[in-house]
Amino acid sequence: MNRFEEKSIIVTGAGSGIGRATARRFAAEGGKVIAADKMPTVHETVQMITADGGTAIGVEMDAGSESDVKALVDRAIAENGGIDIVFANAGITGGLSGGLFDSDAESWAEILRVNLIGPYLAIKYAAPEIEKRGGGAIICTASVAGIRSGAGPSSYSASKAGVINLVKTAAQQMTGSNVRINAVCPGIIETGMTKPVFDYARDAGKLEKIGQLNPLKRGGQPEELAGAVTFLASDDASYVNGQALAVDGGLSSSHPVTRQLPKQAAH
Template sequence: MSGRFAGRSVVVTGAGSGIGRATALLFAREGARVVALDRSESVEETAAQHPAVLPLRGDAADEADVAALVATAVERHGCLDVVVANAGVSGGTRGLFELGAEDWAALLRVNLIGPFLAIKHGAKAMLEIGRPGAIVCTASVAGLRAGAGGPAYSASKAGVISLVQTAAQQLAGSGIRVNAVCPGLVETGMTRALYEAARAKGREDRIGQLNPLRRGGEPEEIAAAIAFLASDAASYVNGQALAVDGGLSSSHPFARPWGVGETTV
């Protein structure tokens, strides 16, 4: 077995499609044994693409399911080296006055409590086994500053960045590194409607036009960044949020649709 992650044990949440699927398959191709979690049956399709990927149906924001995910990896592989907390939901683009507390609670449950559970149970297993490891959470450029997502989504991803920083400090001396990747616009199940709408209007060339590369990203490009953060090449990278966004967050330009008391035309 060869590759950067030869013989290593990896778990990936939200692995049924998009960034999660690309990440699980990249680790598998580079020698890792992967347990891929998703609440959708599409995780079976991910596993069908590589024999080193074991599919597991479950909720990344349910503590029992996350504990079972980690336990499965340890029982099958004898260790746990990498945790990728990728599962997330967008919550749409509704504004502050269009959202209720229940909307925020549902989104925070997946986007913020989910990564917390992955860190909690993943780090605990690594500590019990007594070997260093890496944890990577999927945040977003929307968590860095305004203009890249709705209020609830943006706040949840800012929370992920803070969680990563805090966890890195809490795990000081353990050899466990905790980092986040902050994707820009990427074509996934979460953004499919946006991409399809642009194509239907013949405006596909406008996708990603606000970043210096003038294009959207691919799931494989985010997976490559996640793999870097989990690899030995990033052995001195800890508590960081790496933007992978074509340069969007270097300025975060955006057209303000409307303000309080204003209406759209």
């Protein structure tokens, strides 16, 4: 498929994990990708894309910095003549701990700056440019942690709940523009962010425990998120707007229960 032939696409957080997998998927389907990340590993992503015959440029930047985001959008316009799609994916956890009473306002502010203000800035600067091209799509990375408690630290969860509401309010404010704005809500996905969890499980011989609370009983892979993101960015999702799509193996489909066993068939 070449769903993104000649499309100008920005992906933040493209240096690893979901961002890298999605940047590669966009490029494999014909997109011209501006891959951005705070880490220099973004250039490895570009190397992977070009080795596969795709088109990409790497940019080191801070997704929570207004000047950096504006410069990123300007770079995409200069290189590709405009912008069609943005995947605002960059985010941080702030650590795997982080309850209300063992964190501080400074750490909360940093998490909100990157995870929530970052997507806001991407929408602020990219949406008008996408409208100039006749419309397109913005996808922001939220999380199942933003849907309900129990999937992440409190500060991280609050920031991702904000992203879910951000795409809804932004979609409304872009009424009539043909710019669709949606979110993806990953569950437990094997990325650089969750590497300590997966490594610990492997070392302890308990990898099967990862994802045991969802109906598929496994963790997810970045490529599975890439499939969801590229769907939302494509014309296949032309009537999907202002939504938060959970990609979590079914985890968020239920409240916690003590037992979840099928009834024995009658004999």
